[in-house]
Amino acid sequence: MNVQSGFESASEKWICQKCGFENDITEENVGGQCKDCRKFIPDDIDATLCDECRQIREVRRAEKLQKAQAIAVKLGKSLLATALSIVMSAAKKAVQTYVASVGSGNIFDKEVHMAAVAAAKESAILQMSDEVQGYVISKFGNIRDWLTQKIDDNIKQQIHDIGARE
DSSP, rough: TTTTTOOOOSSSSEEOTTTEEEEOOSSSTTTEEEEEOOOOEEEEETTOOHHHHHHHHHHHHHHHHHHHHHHHHHHHHHHHHHHHHHHHHHHHHHHHHHHHHGGGGOOOHHHHHHHHHHHHHHHHHHSOHHHHHHHHHHSSSHHHHHHHHHHHHHHHHHHHHHHOOO
């Protein structure tokens, strides 16, 4: 009854708009209606989902959550790959600057190395979108520390590779 237009639960009786039957308005005759399957839900005028439809929604919600998690993992890998690509590019430029500053002596110069790392770090941060930076921070904490480590390791490896070729 209460799903029919014009129904008032404060009334003492209601005439069904479908069949014309006169009903008394008691808890037995008043209930909710499931908005998914339209099934009558007795004893709860405010109910909007039956137990079956609530369970179906929970299963669907769990399935959607699993899909969202899979997408997040793929997106995370993509964002990390982007961040590492930016780091590699910035480190390569830093190595070129470092090698040009040190000259052909292949002597490690800590000040030049630190300047190269700092320049590469700033370059990498400027190239990273907010989304990439947010991902790095969420996975590794302080982005500047992470960049310092990655760029430093990359510069050392590239300089080692240059020395090995010569």
